[in-house]
Amino acid sequence: MHSFPLRTTRRLLGTLALAGTAAGLLLPATALADTWPAKPIKVIVNFPAGGAADQIARAVTVPLQAALGQPVVVENRGGAGGNIGGEAVAKSPADGYTLLMSSGGMVSVNPHLYPKMPFDPTKDLVPVAAAARVLVFLEVRPTLPVNNIEEFMKYVKANPGKLSFGTPGNGSSPHLAAEMLKAQANVFAVHVPYRGAAPAMQDLLGGQVDFMFDPGIGLQHVKAGKLKLLAVGSSKRSPLFPDVPTLDEVGLKGFDADTWFGFYAPAGTPPDVVSRLNREINKVLATPAVRERIHALGGVPAPMSPADFNARAAIDSTRFGALIKARNITGD
Numbered sequence: 001m002h003s004f005p006l007r008t009t010r011r012l013l014g015t016l017a018l019a020g021t022a023a024g025l026l027l028p029a030t031a032l033a034d035t036w037p038a039k040p041i042k043v044i045v046n047f048p049a050g051g052a053a054d055q056i057a058r059a060v061t062v063p064l065q066a067a068l069g070q071p072v073v074v075e076n077r078g079g080a081g082g083n084i085g086g087e088a089v090a091k092s093p094a095d096g097y098t099l100l101m102s103s104g105g106m107v108s109v110n111p112h113l114y115p116k117m118p119f120d121p122t123k124d125l126v127p128v129a130a131a132a133r134v135l136v137f138l139e140v141r142p143t144l145p146v147n148n149i150e151e152f153m154k155y156v157k158a159n160p161g162k163l164s165f166g167t168p169g170n171g172s173s174p175h176l177a178a179e180m181l182k183a184q185a186n187v188f189a190v191h192v193p194y195r196g197a198a199p200a201m202q203d204l205l206g207g208q209v210d211f212m213f214d215p216g217i218g219l220q221h222v223k224a225g226k227l228k229l230l231a232v233g234s235s236k237r238s239p240l241f242p243d244v245p246t247l248d249e250v251g252l253k254g255f256d257a258d259t260w261f262g263f264y265a266p267a268g269t270p271p272d273v274v275s276r277l278n279r280e281i282n283k284v285l286a287t288p289a290v291r292e293r294i295h296a297l298g299g300v301p302a303p304m305s306p307a308d309f310n311a312r313a314a315i316d317s318t319r320f321g322a323l324i325k326a327r328n329i330t331g332d
Helices: 006-035 052-068 080-090 149-158 173-185 197-205 219-223 271-285 288-296 306-327
Strands: 041-045 072-076 098-103 125-134 137-140 164-167 190-193 211-214 228-232 259-266 299-301
Touching (some): 041 052, 080 125, 098 125, 125 306, 137 149, 149 173, 149 228, 164 197, 173 190, 271 288
Antiparallel strands (some): 125 299, 137 211, 137 228
């Protein structure tokens, strides 16, 4: 049996202790990836209940919890254009148990609207999975004396400042769509921002506002004859309403206000956990029940990799950032 001088023994023990500490630091991420999920997962929706983000989140999380074997709980934290919910997730532990469901505007629009955001969405969040591409539908109250998009454009031009439009808030995709319309058609209407798409839709139904770019939650009212659908703010017609023209077709060339909704996680979330979530969410998006829910919103399921989702946000950041600057749009 060998014996070592006391100084050498202490040095060896110190080296072993450091090695053990380093190994301990490496274990959590690996262990997490191997055992995740071991407890319920929370999905924070950064917009109020009833909107497109909320409906998509709830459509996806029900089958997702069956796939993961753990409860997946949805929590709504709206406000500040989605920044309140986004910050809550960005500052949560990066362990895969807190996720964000948001429109892509959290990454591509909000940095242009809020110069002093409480977090950096491009650095403090990582994309997990896209969920849907959501179209916006130009709808008007039933008593507005127009029946098609051509009549609407003439009416708006003939009544500058007399019409109002509702949106889920400053800088939301419906707001940006309306600003695109105003800029390209050279018309003026009064913006009425709400705290979410659902209350804006209620006031459109009640006649308190004249029109709205709807992210799909009001299509049931269109089918019931309670609203008039005049056009689609997308590059292509909606399969749900193949006879309704796009704004591009009626002269607003290149008009495309589609927005992408998806899931994010705090930066530093183990890549294996992100990959697992991406795979499972993409599988869920392929199921008939979820596809039907998204189609009912006028949207299209959009399974893609985290890298492709991130690239999509970069494209939108460029085009929407230019519009925000040109129209001098600011956040709430």
